[in-house]
Amino acid sequence: MNPKNWFVLTDGQVNGPFDVQEVESRVASAKEAQIWGRGQSEWMTPTKWRQAVKDSSQVAVAANEPEGLWKVRVEGKDHPPMKYSALISFLKGMTDYSTVDVCSDNSNVWKEIYSIPRIVDDLGISRRSHPRVPMVGTLACESPKGEFSCRVISISEGGLGVNDAQNLQIGERFKGTLTSPNLFVTINTTCEVVYVGNDGYAGLRFVGLPEEFKSSIIEYVRKFAMV
The missing domain is CATH 3.30.1490 (Dna Ligase; domain 1)
Incomplete structure (x- = not known):
C-alpha cells in the first residue's frame, strides 16, 4: 500500500x-x-x-516497541505522564486535536498525534478531520508592547501556528494582519496566544474572526482534504 x-x-x-x-x-x-x-x-x-x-x-x-509513559499537552498545558492505554482513553474524550501534542519517554520529542500512526489507528480518527494545514505568510502584529511580525506556518479555522515569535505570553491578545500568497484576501483579526514553545513557535487563536475571513480560510483548508 x-x-x-x-x-x-x-x-x-x-x-x-x-x-x-x-x-x-x-x-x-x-x-x-x-x-x-x-x-x-x-x-x-x-x-x-x-x-x-x-x-x-x-x-x-x-510504534511496536514497549510503550513506557506518555505525556500530553493541550493548548500548551502539560498533563501528568500516563500509560499508553490511559493516553488513548484521554484522547478519545476529545473532538479537536489541533492543539494536542504528545511525547513518549523514549523519544522526549513533542509531536502532533497525526504524526504517530499507532495513535491515529487506535483512536480510529480520520486524517481528513485534522483542521491544521500549512501556510506561507506573515502576521503583522500590534500590541501594547509595540509592533512585531511572525512567520505563519500553519492555519485552521480557529487560529494560526507561527514561528519567530518573541516574548509572547499565554493569554496575551493583540491585533494582527495576515497576508499570504495562499489567500485571496488580507485578514485583519484579533489573536490570543494559547501556546508558546521554547523554539520560537506559538499557537494563536482567532478572536471574533469576521465571517468573510473565516470563509476564505475554510476554502483554503479544504484544499487539503484527504480523498
Missing part, C-alpha cells in the same frame, strides 16, 4: 494528495516545489521531505 498523504505547492497552487512516487515525479518537473503531509509543521523542501519520509517509516517501526 502506498498511501496518498502528500501535497505539493508550486506557483502558489496546492495540489494533492499524492503518494511518494507521484511527489517525486512532480518535484522533478517543478521549480522551487514545497511539500507537506499530515504531522509536518510546515512546508518542506524536497530534501527535507525525503528525510521526513524516512523518519516516518522509523516511527512506524518504533
Whole structure:
C-alpha cells in the first residue's frame, strides 16, 4: 500500500494528495516545489521531505516497541505522564486535536498525534478531520508592547501556528494582519496566544474572526482534504 498523504505547492497552487512516487515525479518537473503531509509543521523542501519520509517509516517501526509513559499537552498545558492505554482513553474524550501534542519517554520529542500512526489507528480518527494545514505568510502584529511580525506556518479555522515569535505570553491578545500568497484576501483579526514553545513557535487563536475571513480560510483548508 502506498498511501496518498502528500501535497505539493508550486506557483502558489496546492495540489494533492499524492503518494511518494507521484511527489517525486512532480518535484522533478517543478521549480522551487514545497511539500507537506499530515504531522509536518510546515512546508518542506524536497530534501527535507525525503528525510521526513524516512523518519516516518522509523516511527512506524518504533510504534511496536514497549510503550513506557506518555505525556500530553493541550493548548500548551502539560498533563501528568500516563500509560499508553490511559493516553488513548484521554484522547478519545476529545473532538479537536489541533492543539494536542504528545511525547513518549523514549523519544522526549513533542509531536502532533497525526504524526504517530499507532495513535491515529487506535483512536480510529480520520486524517481528513485534522483542521491544521500549512501556510506561507506573515502576521503583522500590534500590541501594547509595540509592533512585531511572525512567520505563519500553519492555519485552521480557529487560529494560526507561527514561528519567530518573541516574548509572547499565554493569554496575551493583540491585533494582527495576515497576508499570504495562499489567500485571496488580507485578514485583519484579533489573536490570543494559547501556546508558546521554547523554539520560537506559538499557537494563536482567532478572536471574533469576521465571517468573510473565516470563509476564505475554510476554502483554503479544504484544499487539503484527504480523498
